[in-house]
Amino acid sequence: MEEFSLSTMIAVFEEMFGAWLFWAMVAVAVAITLAWIYVLVRDRALSFRKYLVAQLSMPFGAVAAVWFVMWITNSTLADIGGPIDWIVLLGVAVLGAIGLAILVYVVQSLMRGRQSEA
Amino acid sequence: MRDISKLTASRRAFMGLAAGGLALAAGSGAAKAQRVSTRARIVILGAGAGGAAIANRLMDRLDGAEITIVDGRSEHWYQPGFTLVAAGLRPASYAVSGTGDWLPRGINWVQEHAAELDPESNVVTTTGGQRLEYDYLIVSTGLVLDWDAIEGFDLSLVGPEHGISAHYAGPDYAETSWRALDRFTDEGGVGMFGRPATEMKCAGAPVKICFLGEDIATTKGNRGKCDFVYNAQAPNLFGVPVIHHRVRQIMDERDITYRYSHVLKAIDPGAKTATYATPDGDVTDNWDFINVVPPQRAPQVIRDSGLSWADRWTDQGWIEVDMQTLRHARYPNVFGIGDINGVPKGKTAASVKFHLPVVEDHLVSEIAGREGTRMYDGYTSCPLITRVGRAMLVEFDYQDNLTPSFPGIIAPLEELWISWLMKEVALKATYNAMLRGRA
């Protein structure tokens, strides 16, 4: 890109998803992250039980993210060519895993409210 | 196009990124160029990729200018999408939007074509007889497809019935072309591909549709009964030597026959034969499927205007602009953007993207009483699809140098999934952002 900048990138993403959907997704991502920080601060500790359950969800997040991207882009795993492809795919999987884990952690925390660990 | 595809990988990937980026955005907002006040009358011919985009940019930069854009077509075509449509990966509607959707508020859109252009007296006359005087003219009419130059060919023949594909002709023809390719890759036979001897838009596109056809036949399990023949117009498969060698290697690997210096001149749809002009005289071959890409030229109104080169491309009529500033050599108040430019390389939307800041700079600078400094180096890019799911992101300049946007990360001559993502996901979004003057 000739003039690569953040505003260009945002413009491209707006075109890709539609401005409304794009900013809605940004808002959801921010909300989940804030909720996570909120429960961490509220509980003043990382709950290891919730953390464990969240960890168990990670492979599902990874697989779901990879599957989603393959489906959206008319691709299959056979198309993965060079190292950069593996890195991108791994990145997708990791982000899917972390994203789902945070979501699961937050949902548990918010549903059960503040609890003391057994 | 060069940017974001790494980040398009997952929703979460970009959500995180964008969220983080927002903080940055807040701090780095006001880098916009200053607006220039003027009463200049600017006429833009053509509201396609180049015309719509420069209209938006000039509206942003100029205060009080009287900007008129002339284009009789109410549909805007996202032409890079034609390849995906012709391979059955997208419907025709994927490539269609409204011309008016992309034009800035405050512009005067004359919904007629230009019929006459006189650069001596600075006047454009439209097909409806409107007379438009200008101080500056931007020519972005694109090119015309000379179907009549292929004897025996007619657009009404496109489709599975005759086994004829002509995806350059438009979104609907691209979709009908897919039905022809679909049937060929079901039933088998000989498939002919190739390109014209004139300059053309997206010189990689005839190769892409050939590779895609071969891949689709393979996926269907019908490769054994399909022959693929690629007819190059020159003694090479691609004008840039290093890319030629790579394409040849892939064609060898995939058992695609290639022939050099074969230029399609006639077809007989009844007998299913095609005649090619070659250095050794005409040859006639049978086909069951043929993809026709015709010779390409400047629109007649431009060729009649005196803007064309007098001694180069005389059968094609591209306009005589400086290859670095894109300013007309004889009429300094005329600029060219896009396919119409008589420069050695760059009839792609990706090149348009690099033409835009150059023309904007020279035009706005002149109005502000300065001299422009930006130069176009011939940058052209073409995500050369090699199969569904893989492509090579080839980018090059006037010197035939490869100019990778991500050196060391995305190898230009390697078949990669990420390069496919560029074409499949990122290209249209980037193109649209470009039309709005934002990329």
Ligand SMILES: Cc1cc2nc3c(=O)[nH]c(=O)nc-3n(C[C@H](O)[C@H](O)[C@H](O)COP(=O)(O)OP(=O)(O)OC[C@H]3O[C@@H](n4cnc5c(N)ncnc54)[C@H](O)[C@@H]3O)c2cc1C
């Ligand atoms: C099958 C195919 C695949 C392609 N793939 C790619 C790709 O992968 N990557 C890439 O970068 N590029 C690709 N391209 C090329 C790209 O689409 C063009 O280079 C780009 O659209 C050029 O922009 P332009 O503004 O010069 O012309 P256009 O976008 O064609 O616009 C020209 C406009 O001028 C108007 N016009 C014509 N005559 C007149 C007149 N007399 N008066 C007024 N208006 C007029 C037309 O109605 C049209 O709206 C592809 C093209 C095709 C056909």
